[in-house]
Amino acid sequence: MFQVVLGGASALFAHHVFFIHGEWHLSVHHIVLAHVFVALYLFYFSNQNHDTLGRAISCACLAIIGYLGTLLGSMSIYRLFFHKVSHFPGPRLASITKFWHIYQIRDSKNYLFQRRLHENSAIFTRDEFEHKERRKVWTQSLSTKAMDSLRPRIAQQAESPYRCIKGYGDQPVDVDEVMSWFSFDAMGEVVFGEDFNLMDSRTMHPAILHRDRALAVLGPISDAIWIARLAFSFIPFYGRVKDWFRMVAFCDERMRARMEVGIVLHRGPKEGKPDMASWFIEEHQRLASSMNSRARSLLLSGTATSAVVAGSDTTRASLIATWWYLSKYPEHADRVYMEIRDVNIRDANILATLPHLNGVINEVLRLVPPAMTGGGRITGPDGLLIDNTLIPPFTKVTAPKYVIMRSTKLRIH
Known part of the structure; x- marks a missing residue:
């Protein structure tokens, strides 16, 4: 029993003193190695203080179980009830673990998942x-x-x-x-x-x-x-x-x-x-x-x-989407052709004045943004106020372009 209590106390200390402060993803390999080292030392220490190997392994495992169980429990309780954004709407499992989100987007279609998510809930530099x-x-x-x-x-x-x-x-x-x-x-x-x-x-x-x-x-x-x-x-x-x-x-x-x-x-x-x-x-x-x-x-x-990556992958995606839409709606391809056939296509200033050409480009980018979701950002020390909703300071937020560009709420005035 003592081993379980010791492991649990260590977990509470690690979680509340270290893990809930700042970001740790860049140091995750160091964290894993540190835990492996501590676990190996724990087995060694138990072996030195017990008569049999089985008893030593049993005591070490009890401490590890106490640590991991308490750590996961503490993280879940904190994220569900005490985190600064715990009152925000959204799936409760998503607030407990990222693995839930990973499972939902296992087909790599995060943009579609986030659109479904935003229909029911969710509100929409580091240094x-x-x-x-x-x-x-x-x-x-x-x-x-x-x-x-x-x-x-x-x-x-x-x-x-x-x-x-x-x-x-x-x-x-x-x-x-x-x-x-x-x-x-x-x-x-x-x-x-x-x-x-x-x-x-x-x-x-x-x-x-x-x-x-x-x-x-x-x-x-x-x-x-x-x-x-x-x-x-x-x-x-x-x-x-x-x-x-x-x-x-x-x-x-x-x-x-x-x-x-x-x-x-x-x-x-x-x-x-x-x-x-x-x-x-x-x-x-x-x-x-x-x-x-x-x-x-x-x-x-x-x-x-x-x-x-940004110069090749996003360009390719936008061009493929443009080809697809012009093939599906050839009447717009004809109108673009009529606009450009009598102008100098090497003059970017002239091309920028052609309404239908630029309308097609802008609409394709709206319907199929090259970066469907986009990366996360961290709110500043004063937080972020959006439509009378305060997002707390130093909170990771995402503004998914695919969701925003197709949202009917943008058309409400």
Whole structure:
């Protein structure tokens, strides 16, 4: 009995002193290793203080059962009755464990599940300074001036799908495949100043396959990212987890190759093709006085990976959705064609004035947002007030685009 009480007391201490404060998903592998070490020491200590091995194992197991049982019970009671958002509407099992949510979206269709959830209930930067600093670089790399230097290259590249699709003749066209080639080529041009020539070679880059398999892993566990952290730490050699590291390795390798070229900005004197990587490399060099080498390398790796995924996967999804809707509603394809047939399609300013073309683009993005759900955010120290409902400070919130864009409540005035 003493062992159970000791384990329970340890669980209460661990939960209320440590686990309910802050976020622990980045340290989950350390937590697991610490618990394994304590469990092994407990078995060793019990063995030293009991005459038989069976008695030692029994006492150690009682302590572990007391710890785990009390920890789970304490977490459940706290989340059901004492958590700062326990009074918010929603499924009660969801407040106890993330595994309930993971089970509900095991088919990776979180956007559909959240839409059903919002029909019945639910209301709809972590570090402000760091967020502003990181956002500044992205804003500069995607500014109007930066885009002006990229548009001629993008316009030239946009002609490649026409040539590629024309080459199929009367044969069916795998739009998913073609748009995967095009979006990856376009991403390479914008991010690294490099065309991977997938449209001309009609081959699938290995990085695309690694990316798709890696992102598929995150589908059902996107709201419990600590599971992915465990996989990254303990089974990096396994299947799709390995694909994740291969995708990151590709991004790192392209960034290293790009760093050898140096910074090429439209405001600089150096000859070359301006790209987003120049801004990221410039930031990497600028932070040398305030961050150590490893931290800067990890930041650059994360930035490169984000740019590659966001620049290729979301573009592909939007283009495929556009093809699908124009095929289903050919009358709108005809109207778009009538708008663009007598204008310079290389002039982005003219294209921006065409009402039906832009209407189709905006409606496709509304119906099928590239990021159906989107990532979570943490409310600030003052919380967040939405329609007279206060969301407490430091609470994770999500604004799922698929749900919001299809909500009939948006049409109520």
